[in-house]
Amino acid sequence: MIEITLGILFLPLLSAAIILLFLRDKADLAAKVSVGAAGGVLLASLWLIFAGHEESFTWNTRWFSLGGWELRFGFLIDGPARLLLFIVSFVGFLIHVFSLGYMADDSARPRYFGGLSIFMFSMLGITLADNLIMIFVFWELVGFSSYLLIAHYFETEEASQASRKAFIVNRVGDFGFLIGIVLTYWNFGTVNLNELADLADFSPDLASTVLCLALACGFVGKSAQFPLHVWLPDAMAGPTPVSALIHAATMVAAGIYLLVRIDFLFTEQALAAIALLGAAMGLYAGFCALVQRDVKKILAYSTLSQLGYMAAAFGLGAPGLALFHLTTHAFFKALMFLGSGSVIHACHHEQDVFNYGGLRKRMPVTAYTFLVGVLAISGINFTSGYFSKDAILLWAYNFNPPVFLLLYSGAILTSLYMFRLYFLTFEGEPRSRQASEARENSSFMTFPLVVLGILSLFGGYHSFFPERLASCLSPDLISASVLPHHLWMIVLGTSAWVVGLSLARMLYGQSSPKDSLELRFPGFFEICRTKLFFDEIYEFYVKRIQDPLARFLEVMELLFISGLMVRGSAGLAALVSMLFKTLYLGKIHLYALWFVLGALGFLAYAAGMFGR
Amino acid sequence: MNAITPTHFLILSFLLVGIGLMGLLVRRNLLYTLMSLEIMLNGINVALLAFSRVGNSLDGGILVFFIMTVAASEVAVGLALLVALYKGRKSVMSDDACLLRN
Numbered sequence: 190m191i192e193i194t195l196g197i198l199f200l201p202l203l204s205a206a207i208i209l210l211f212l213r214d215k216a217d218l219a220a221k222v223s224v225g226a227a228g229g230v231l232l233a234s235l236w237l238i239f240a241g242h243e244e245s246f247t248w249n250t251r252w253f254s255l256g257g258w259e260l261r262f263g264f265l266i267d268g269p270a271r272l273l274l275f276i277v278s279f280v281g282f283l284i285h286v287f288s289l290g291y292m293a294d295d296s297a298r299p300r301y302f303g304g305l306s307i308f309m310f311s312m313l314g315i316t317l318a319d320n321l322i323m324i325f326v327f328w329e330l331v332g333f334s335s336y337l338l339i340a341h342y343f344e345t346e347e348a349s350q351a352s353r354k355a356f357i358v359n360r361v362g363d364f365g366f367l368i369g370i371v372l373t374y375w376n377f378g379t380v381n382l383n384e385l386a387d388l389a390d391f392s393p394d395l396a397s398t399v400l401c402l403a404l405a406c407g408f409v410g411k412s413a414q415f416p417l418h419v420w421l422p423d424a425m426a427g428p429t430p431v432s433a434l435i436h437a438a439t440m441v442a443a444g445i446y447l448l449v450r451i452d453f454l455f456t457e458q459a460l461a462a463i464a465l466l467g468a469a470m471g472l473y474a475g476f477c478a479l480v481q482r483d484v485k486k487i488l489a490y491s492t493l494s495q496l497g498y499m500a501a502a503f504g505l506g507a508p509g510l511a512l513f514h515l516t517t518h519a520f521f522k523a524l525m526f527l528g529s530g531s532v533i534h535a536c537h538h539e540q541d542v543f544n545y546g547g548l549r550k551r552m553p554v555t556a557y558t559f560l561v562g563v564l565a566i567s568g569i570n571f572t573s574g575y576f577s578k579d580a581i582l583l584w585a586y587n588f589n590p591p592v593f594l595l596l597y598s599g600a601i602l603t604s605l606y607m608f609r610l611y612f613l614t615f616e617g618e619p620r621s622r623q624a625s626e627a628r629e630n631s632s633f634m635t636f637p638l639v640v641l642g643i644l645s646l647f648g649g650y651h652s653f654f655p656e657r658l659a660s661c662l663s664p665d666l667i668s669a670s671v672l673p674h675h676l677w678m679i680v681l682g683t684s685a686w687v688v689g690l691s692l693a694r695m696l697y698g699q700s701s702p703k704d705s706l707e708l709r710f711p712g713f714f715e716i717c718r719t720k721l722f723f724d725e726i727y728e729f730y731v732k733r734i735q736d737p738l739a740r741f742l743e744v745m746e747l748l749f750i751s752g753l754m755v756r757g758s759a760g761l762a763a764l765v766s767m768l769f770k771t772l773y774l775g776k777i778h779l780y781a782l783w784f785v786l787g788a789l790g791f792l793a794y795a796a797g798m799f800g801r
Numbered sequence: 802m803n804a805i806t807p808t809h810f811l812i813l814s815f816l817l818v819g820i821g822l823m824g825l826l827v828r829r830n831l832l833y834t835l836m837s838l839e840i841m842l843n844g845i846n847v848a849l850l851a852f853s854r855v856g857n858s859l860d861g862g863i864l865v866f867f868i869m870t871v872a873a874s875e876v877a878v879g880l881a882l883l884v885a886l887y888k889g890r891k892s893v894m895s896d897d898a899c900l901l902r903n
Contacts, residue, residue: 776895776896777834777895777898778825778826778827778829778895781825781826782826785822785826
């Protein structure tokens with residue numbers, strides 16, 4: 190058992206080391222090693238999930254100790270860990286396969302596949318870890334590998350800036366997370382998840398709202414929630430499979446997973462704050478997605494919005510629903526990102542949706558699988574998104590009407606911008622030369638699309654899930670299924686996507702090179718385009734407040750520390766040495782004279798001439 | 802005319818040391834420098850013998866023998882160095898022996 194788990198964790202690291210150390214100039218072999226490692230991880234994970242222990246199990250060993258304090262390295266395999274392990278290894282493997290096709294003509298494939306392997310290693314570390322400090326270590330590692338992969342096209346200004354932005358914004362959140370870990374250790378005396386759960390059960394007053402919110406900072410940074418959401422849309426500068434794997438299916442979902450892992454710590458107030466934050470994000474990101482022209486940015490904002498749904502579900506006390514939506518979202522969002530990657534690849538890296546059009550006839554597999562993704566995310570009845578999203582909506586309807594209102598408006602927007610994306614890309618007439626010459630991609634790229642498409646269609650039937658996977662979902666789903674207003678919710682949910690679809694049909698049904706929303710409602714369009722000025726506010730803060738402060742501190746540092754203390758002490762020594770250098774003339778008589786004077790001085794001192 | 806007292810010896814000793822010191826400081830010729838050193842050592846010998854006699858003890862006299870021995874060997878070494886220096890740069894002036902300065 191332990192050997193298998195260790196193997197799952199370290200196989201990708203081994204592959205990354207081999208690729209980055211030895212295979213830098215053997216691109217084909219590097220790709221095979223990386224995909225092979227991902228396949229091995231998938232097989233081992235399936236074995237661990239289905240053939241391993243029935244119940245959750247934990248194992249740990251000493252990593253290192255400082256004085257009396259010990260850091261342990263261990264695994265906690267329980268329901269949520271099994272589910273995320275399945276998602277990470279399964280979606281990860283499909284995206285590795287897709288990358289074989291997508292990156293086929295890239296000149297830096299070894300670097301890319303090495304980065305993917307590092308990412309798999311770090312993400313699996315978060316999934317399996319049994320204590321907060323270990324989670325934090327791997328948390329930083331996913332941040333690093335995300336930085337590495339966003340900056341894959343580092344020659345372009347956009348990608349290098351975006352990678353730095355992602356890294357720095359994540360640091361802000363991780364700082365809060367670190368404070369939260371320290372607070373946890375301070376209050377509880379341990380960071381082990383099992384022990385924490387027992388202690389929190391035993392004495393609930395140990396956890397405080399401040400502690401929860403500090404830990405939730407990690408979630409806010411990694412899952413790109415308000416106010417640290419600014420990095421995710423920019424992160425789309427990376428290769429599309431990376432966006433699918435890291436910025437849609439797994440890494441950004443790690444924030445939700447972290448919350449679920451420590452949900453026993455959360456107080457009422459902290460939960461309410463997270464619910465409201467998530468719901469507001471769900472709506473806000475919808476408005477932003479509505480006016481984007483870049484296909485990947487539309488999907489990025491849609492990811493933000495869906496993460497908001499998960500956060501809201503968690504905040505309303507239904508972590509099982511959050512995990513359920515995380516699972517279905519991982520399928521249909523990875524599907525849509527890979528579909529957009531397929532389109533981008535076929536159109537020679539053209540990303541503006543207004544330059545697409547009519548691609549359904551030229552790329553049928555991509556188009557129909559993409560349509561499945563759109564249907565799923567919009568919550569069309571009996572697709573996977575319908576079950577997970579409407580469960581959250583129903584829960585919110587019964588427990589928190591304001592949150593429901595936000596989420597419901599978000600749901601209408603979701604189907605509106607998703608069908609807008611679909612109509613602009615696949616329907617109508619081609620609006621550019623690239624679009625009219627596009628051809629369907631190789632089966633390396635269509636195979637993952639088909640697999641994910643099937644899962645997006647049928648992934649919502651959780652009762653068909655194997656017991657090992659669904660054990661963490663069942664309690665909340667069963668309580669959701671017995672909530673009142675069930676039928677009313679079906680009507681509401683259905684009307685949401687019908688409204689969105691008909692609005693999209695009305696606005697974008699005809700092929701036009703201009704955005705018809707912009708033509709009809711220019712004021713509204715402009716407001717959405719500004720994204721509520723977050724980037725501008727941060728820029729103002731950095732330029733007007735942080736930079737002057739940094740410059741002031743720099744001057745102080747130059748003046749006092751490096752000037753007065755460092756250079757000052759060295760200068761004093763130099764001054765003294767200059768004085769004494771004048772005594773050294775190389776004339777033996779002079780030395781004799783000094784000697785005589787010195788002897789006389791001693792004599793005078795001995796005679797008491799300088800006083801006693 | 803009074804008898805010769807230890808004071809007279811000490812004055813002689815002081816004069817000898819002073820003459821040697823002045824020679825050491827003023828002369829540029831290393832040969833003279835060595836001779837000045839000898840004069841200073843002998844001045845000290847005079848003082849030691851005078852104290853030895855006043856104190857009715859042989860200690861001073863014994864120390865004088867040591868000093869003479871050391872002085873003899875010192876002169877031997879000093880003269881040898883001087884010869885070596887002269888071979889090297891055809892001069893025994895101390896101002897010419899200042900290579901370390903530059």
